[in-house]
Amino acid sequence: MIDNRPIGLFDSGIGGLTVFKSLLHALPNESFVYLGDTARLPYGSKSPQTIERYLLQNIDFLVRKNVKAIVVACNSASTVLLGNTRTFPVPVYNVIEPGAATALKVSTGGKIGVLGTKATVSAKSYVRALHALDNSVQVFQQACPLLVPLVEEGWENDPITNLIVYRYVAPLIQAGVDTLIMGCTHYPALRENLAKATNGRMALVDSAEAIATLIHADLSQGRLGASEMRSDLEIMTTDVSASFSEVAARLMAPHVIPPLVEVDISPLAT
């Protein structure tokens, strides 16, 4: 089944670029449209009602861009999507369920840790997704509000970041967690800090890789039409700022960043 339309994906801002990078790498024939809702970022500290409004507006926007599928490349928005019963004209993927499935596969001791934003942790979306697959695993959550600003400040290689990361993971080490879900698309930028803080003893699960693997399987098995050749890459944001390009270059490297286009999605407000 051939379908040359692009795959759409969105995030509150730049974090979803880690998902974009995984998809670009795993699906070399596919075209993509990326939407970063930078005018309203971050989502992770906001209420489910507000995140839902943004989620529906972004999906609406991408559907109008004629995509064949949408990846919600943001854990906070994926969390809200999982609680939503609406149906959409194209398949909409969340990053929670593939991350949870991967964590179960790699866990050796049945103790899984989840790092996430306040929104993701409060909604217990990973807890639910993990228990839906295996009710016997123990799940330990930790909200980490400072990690996104640290990545956006570019302090990945900084002793202060190591201190903060250690502060967040200490209770999970204490609990004997063997597998750690990086439950926010910014966190893979802190993979080395997390490996250091956990002394290399926890398997680190990146939802970006998990969702790329899932979509690759859906394309191969004909559940989603495949493209013949990549024709287009587009990045759009709802606010253009110098820091987006700068952080994007850091997160995406060595991939080339397509030129940025600013869009106004406020007319779609529901």
Next chain:
Amino acid sequence: MIDNRPIGLFDSGIGGLTVFKSLLHALPNESFVYLGDTARLPYGSKSPQTIERYLLQNIDFLVRKNVKAIVVACNSASTVLLGNTRTFPVPVYNVIEPGAATALKVSTGGKIGVLGTKATVSAKSYVRALHALDNSVQVFQQACPLLVPLVEEGWENDPITNLIVYRYVAPLIQAGVDTLIMGCTHYPALRENLAKATNGRMALVDSAEAIATLIHADLSQGRLGASEMRSDLEIMTTDVSASFSEVAARLMAPHVIPPLVEVDISPLAT
């Protein structure tokens, strides 16, 4: 001149509550309406165009609430206001100019430091306001993107916060700054950390106090109609989340927090 209408003020979220607290204390007869645009916070990392759209929507909203004056209790939005030539139906106060005037009064050595968000620092609004009053002062700016999340995380009394604060002020100590403007409404929550990091050698200027003093003077001198008696206090936010109430209680104490009301200002989108 009697005018019993409330004074409106707004911020991207909770930071402006430090201004609200100063106004409540300095103007015991006045009524207030506070708007926290929590659905779209923070402003400080966004572009001037986007902040301007939010600024105009918030002013529009407060004008419809029949206020007699508006205080832009956010340095990033005040910065954009200063660059805007529009006229409004009621006086609109920024927090930059009163802060700059106070800094000049207390500075002994003519070397003034400014801590602010990326938006405030990039626009050089304090530099301009200071030089408009006294072209001979030297101004040293420092953007501090991590301080707002640290306050919102409640880590004021934490050695990690001291380390980060020290990192940000070190270049200003090096430059011999004698007076430091806390150019973001969250920063007064870190007054003790700043005093410690600067070894008590810099005068700390709080825009919240400066704007309260200015409005007090305008009321006393009849440039703004005074109220006979406080009748009303209202706090509205564009997103209700548990953390707003919690951080609000911390920043406002010992003042009583009026009950929160959620509002949707998206219909005002320009």
